[in-house]
Amino acid sequence: MRNLCACRAVFFRLRAGAMVLHLVPRWSASLFRASPRWKKTYSQRASAQLKWLGCPRSVYSPLACRAYSKVSGSPEVMLTPERYPVQRLPFSTVSEEDLAAFECIIPGRVITDPEQLQTCNVDWLRTVRGCSKVLLRPQTSEEVSQILRHCYKRNLAVNPQGGNTGMVGGSVPVFDEVILSTALMNQVISFHDVSGILVCQAGCVLEELSRYVQERDFIMPLDLGAKGSCHIGGNVATNAGGLRFLRYGSLRGTVLGLEVVLADGTILNCLTSLRKDNTGYDLKQMFIGSEGTLGVITAVSIVCPPRPKAVNVAFLGCPGFTEVLQTFRTCKGQLGEILSAFEFMDAECMQLVGQHLHLTNPVQESPFYVLVETSGSSAGHDAEKLTNVLEQVLNSGLVIDGTMATDQRKVQMLWALRERITEALSRDGYVFKYDLSLPVERLYDLVIDLRTRLGPRAKHVVGYGHLGDGNLHLNVTAEAFSQELLGALEPYVYAWTAEQRGSVSAEHGLGFKKKNVLGYSKPPVAVKLMQQLKAMLDPKGILNPYKTLPARA
Ligand SMILES: O=C(O)CC[C@@H](O)C(=O)O
Numbered sequence: 001m002r003n004l005c006a007c008r009a010v011f012f013r014l015r016a017g018a019m020v021l022h023l024v025p026r027w028s029a030s031l032f033r034a035s036p037r038w039k040k041t042y043s044q045r046a047s048a049q050l051k052w053l054g055c056p057r058s059v060y061s062p063l064a065c066r067a068y069s070k071v072s073g074s075p076e077v078m079l080t081p082e083r084y085p086v087q088r089l090p091f092s093t094v095s096e097e098d099l100a101a102f103e104c105i106i107p108g109r110v111i112t113d114p115e116q117l118q119t120c121n122v123d124w125l126r127t128v129r130g131c132s133k134v135l136l137r138p139q140t141s142e143e144v145s146q147i148l149r150h151c152y153k154r155n156l157a158v159n160p161q162g163g164n165t166g167m168v169g170g171s172v173p174v175f176d177e178v179i180l181s182t183a184l185m186n187q188v189i190s191f192h193d194v195s196g197i198l199v200c201q202a203g204c205v206l207e208e209l210s211r212y213v214q215e216r217d218f219i220m221p222l223d224l225g226a227k228g229s230c231h232i233g234g235n236v237a238t239n240a241g242g243l244r245f246l247r248y249g250s251l252r253g254t255v256l257g258l259e260v261v262l263a264d265g266t267i268l269n270c271l272t273s274l275r276k277d278n279t280g281y282d283l284k285q286m287f288i289g290s291e292g293t294l295g296v297i298t299a300v301s302i303v304c305p306p307r308p309k310a311v312n313v314a315f316l317g318c319p320g321f322t323e324v325l326q327t328f329r330t331c332k333g334q335l336g337e338i339l340s341a342f343e344f345m346d347a348e349c350m351q352l353v354g355q356h357l358h359l360t361n362p363v364q365e366s367p368f369y370v371l372v373e374t375s376g377s378s379a380g381h382d383a384e385k386l387t388n389v390l391e392q393v394l395n396s397g398l399v400i401d402g403t404m405a406t407d408q409r410k411v412q413m414l415w416a417l418r419e420r421i422t423e424a425l426s427r428d429g430y431v432f433k434y435d436l437s438l439p440v441e442r443l444y445d446l447v448i449d450l451r452t453r454l455g456p457r458a459k460h461v462v463g464y465g466h467l468g469d470g471n472l473h474l475n476v477t478a479e480a481f482s483q484e485l486l487g488a489l490e491p492y493v494y495a496w497t498a499e500q501r502g503s504v505s506a507e508h509g510l511g512f513k514k515k516n517v518l519g520y521s522k523p524p525v526a527v528k529l530m531q532q533l534k535a536m537l538d539p540k541g542i543l544n545p546y547k548t549l550p551a552r553a
């Protein structure tokens, strides 16, 4: 094996028959895994954290609502209705009287300053932009209820907003909807150290919750690249998947209860902490993944798994996608319950994280890379299992080269290669994003197909994602947004996915950008039922309009 990079010395390389295994607790590396930009956001949130730790509200500076800050000097984002064919629905517009009413409900937390509003009107990918004139920052569900009661009466449209880290334009207004931020609803309500059940307000930042439960020897059941900014309420509203899905499953299983404020201001309190409850319909499931269109999630009860005692990460280079699949099969079969992540990325992803973020490839250049993580309770046992698997995949030629970290910093370096692909892509130009569920054996075929179809019109066509969950992140970059390129991608990508009986949104939701493609993954009867449900819960359609569902014919 060649020594390809300067940082090689800090890794123990894997060689068939001569492996050294070191155990590194990934949980404690999570902070370091944040990219510089995420970290920047995180430090911008220092004031929020002060409050979270019990400081008086007066020291808390308002407004911290972005995942990525605007790249200085970057051009203004085009207004959404200028780029996409969408008509404003006949909602009222915010009047001076409305502002006065809001001020009565949440004194000092009604923001109309255009500079502050600018941030919350644009998605972090800088692809869609609304023109809301007011941002509301309630602290309690009672305040959310009073705000919605007023908006409902006045027929004012509302855009619920968490950390604004969404990928499909769901978290920003399309026109002038009132922005209802959960940023100040960031209190932990209770934590039970036997059951691991956490109850908290919707605006708690995922990374802060992770730290909170880790101090008590638990972990959050989900982890995302956006953890430094995203809110747990937003995670639940989009049914976010992320990096721990393979092991801990969907939020549909780990969320035990929700408190939701309905469109007319009614508070629905289903904030139970019961593992088993078969009394009637499971209403919380309706709001998980509803992207703020059926109600505003104000509090969450979620079960946290115990913190694993031993975590190992291996980063491997594979000669082809067939070998990636066989490596996955081997890991699944032999690592069993300790396998906690199986992520993959192609060579173009590696090139982009090198070019834009100056991250170094720790292994020999390969067509594909995989990141394998194990989490278990017995260090020796887990190490032995992983060592055996890695020896096997190296000896059989499924893996060309591999590396394992020896400490937290190096674990962080390995995870960064995968977690920061999104960031590298956003520095490459305009990004067309597709988040698809596909049969795992066909997962990469679409990437190959699109490279041929798009030719030089695309800068890069890359494939990466949660292979262990059958989830492909297909991203296409170009110098700038182009209708022509969009036309070459859509509906082609959706039709291709539907042919495989896949899903056009595996974990990012539909938001504004994908609402019209729901029919590729759901039959007309299901779409109609969803529209009827929306009409029943939000008859005036004020909650996150223009999102998730296609307009009714
Ligand atoms: O940017 C994307 O397309 C994927 C983002 C996220 O879901 C990930 O898995 O890194």
Ligand SMILES: [Zn+2]
Pocket (backbone or CB within 6 Å): 242, 465, 466, 473, 507
């Ligand atoms: Zn993902």
